[in-house]
Amino acid sequence: MAIETEFAELQVQSRAPAIESERSTGARGIASSLYLVAIYGVLIVAGIIAIVPFLYVISTSLKDTAALFSYPPEWIPSEPTLTNFQTLLEDYPYLRWTLNSLIVASAVTIIKVIIDSMAGYAFAKMSFPGRDALFLIVLMTLMVPFAATLIPLFIIVRNLNLTNTYPGLILPALASPIGIFMMRQFIESLPSDLENAARLDGCSEFQIFRRVILPLMKPGLVVLGVFTFMTQWTSYLWPLVISTREDMLTLTVGVQSLRSLFSIDWGLLSAGAVLSMLPLILVFLFLQRYFIAGSIAGALKE
Numbered sequence: 595m596a597i598e599t600e601f602a603e604l605q606v607q608s609r610a611p612a613i614e615s616e617r618s619t620g621a622r623g624i625a626s627s628l629y630l631v632a633i634y635g636v637l638i639v640a641g642i643i644a645i646v647p648f649l650y651v652i653s654t655s656l657k658d659t660a661a662l663f664s665y666p667p668e669w670i671p672s673e674p675t676l677t678n679f680q681t682l683l684e685d686y687p688y689l690r691w692t693l694n695s696l697i698v699a700s701a702v703t704i705i706k707v708i709i710d711s712m713a714g715y716a717f718a719k720m721s722f723p724g725r726d727a728l729f730l731i732v733l734m735t736l737m738v739p740f741a742a743t744l745i746p747l748f749i750i751v752r753n754l755n756l757t758n759t760y761p762g763l764i765l766p767a768l769a770s771p772i773g774i775f776m777m778r779q780f781i782e783s784l785p786s787d788l789e790n791a792a793r794l795d796g797c798s799e800f801q802i803f804r805r806v807i808l809p810l811m812k813p814g815l816v817v818l819g820v821f822t823f824m825t826q827w828t829s830y831l832w833p834l835v836i837s838t839r840e841d842m843l844t845l846t847v848g849v850q851s852l853r854s855l856f857s858i859d860w861g862l863l864s865a866g867a868v869l870s871m872l873p874l875i876l877v878f879l880f881l882q883r884y885f886i887a888g889s890i891a892g893a894l895k896e
Contacts (some may be wrong), residue, residue: 600747606716610658613721620700626889641642649669650669651867651868652670652862652864652868653668653669653670653859654860654861654864655678655679655864655865655867655868656671656674656675656678657671657674657675657678657861658673658677658861659859659861660673660689661673662860662861665833677828677861678859678861678862678864678865679865679869681733681862681865682852682862682865682866682869686852687840687841687848688850688866688869689847691844691845691847691848692763692845692847692870693764694760694842694843694844694845695826695827695845695846696827696873697760698760698764698767698833698844699822699823699826699827700823701764702764702767702768702822702823703759703819703822703823703826704757705764705768706767706768706770706773707773707818707819707822708774709768709773710774710776710777710818711808711814711815711818712773712803713774713777713778714773714775714776714777714778714779714780714781714782715777715803715807717729717732717774717778718778718782719781719786719789719802719807720777720780720783720799720885729778732771732774732775733771733775736771736772736775740831744831744832744835747766747832748790748835748836749876751765751836752764752785756797756836757767757837757838758837758838758839758842759842762795762836763832763836763837763842763844764868766832767826767829767832773818773821773822776813776814776817776818776821780811780814781807781811781814782811784807784810784811787803788806788810789806789807792805792806802860812844816881819881820877820881823874823877824874824877824878827846827873827874828874829844829846830846830847830850832844833847834847834850836858845870846870848866849863849867850872851864870880
């Protein structure tokens with residue numbers, strides 16, 4: 595009987611750590627579930643905060659003037675109308691404004707993708723005297739606010755007779771160094787074995803960039819392209835300063851000009867805002883897969 599009692603005590607003692615382990619595992623599972631619930635709750639609230647103004651603008655663009663000031667406000671118009679869109683397209687040069695924005699944003703995007711990718715490769719993979727100091731100077735220009743350079747930049751563009759022209763809208767936007775920084779950081783994450791092998795085969799630096807580096811950095815190029823296009827499409831201050839003719843206004847300045855001095859047609863303004871957002875939505879949806887791939891590429895280790 596004494597031996598059986600000792601065995602029973604040993605079994606109880608051996609089960610105790612297992613029970614404690616099961617309890618700790620269960621506690622960790624509950625904590626993990628609560629954490630996921632909190633994360634999803636925050637994301638849902640943030641999503642609602644982001645999408646509600648957009649839905650309200652769409653609702654406003656489908657209302658006539660009388661329905662705009664009804665109380666309580668109608669989220670879903672009882673009598674939706676396309677009068678605001680028709681007035682915008684027929685009475686205002688909206689298509690011309692859209693064409694101006696498309697030309698400026700596309701030109702800046704294409705040129706910056708080419709120049710910034712080449713500069714990023716030079717700073718990331720090439721060795722030359724003063725490379726780090728020059729890159730530090732490039733980064734220091736990020737700390738200079740655009741408002742501080744607005745007046746000197748306008749004087750330079752005016753003296754070159756580039757006001758109310760596409761070059762006047764495009765050239766100053768090419769000086770932003772953020773693309774060079776993005777490309778340098780992305781190219782530095784690429785393995786060096788491929789470029790070293792290409793050098794052993796006798797390839798020049800431009801051939802290494804075009805044949806080896808460029809195909810590997812497509813996600814980064816898409817991220818830079820989408821970022822640049824969205825920035826230029828929504829740019830307001832510089833186009834407002836440099837463009838004085840109605841036929842040279844960009845979309846953001848043109849939509850803002852729909853506001854008169856003493857009254858505002860909110861339906862017309864909302865229709866312009868809705869149409870101006872469609873190209874950005876289409877570009878992001880079309881390049882969403884590449885954009886997400888490029889965004890997480892920096893977190894991956896070689």
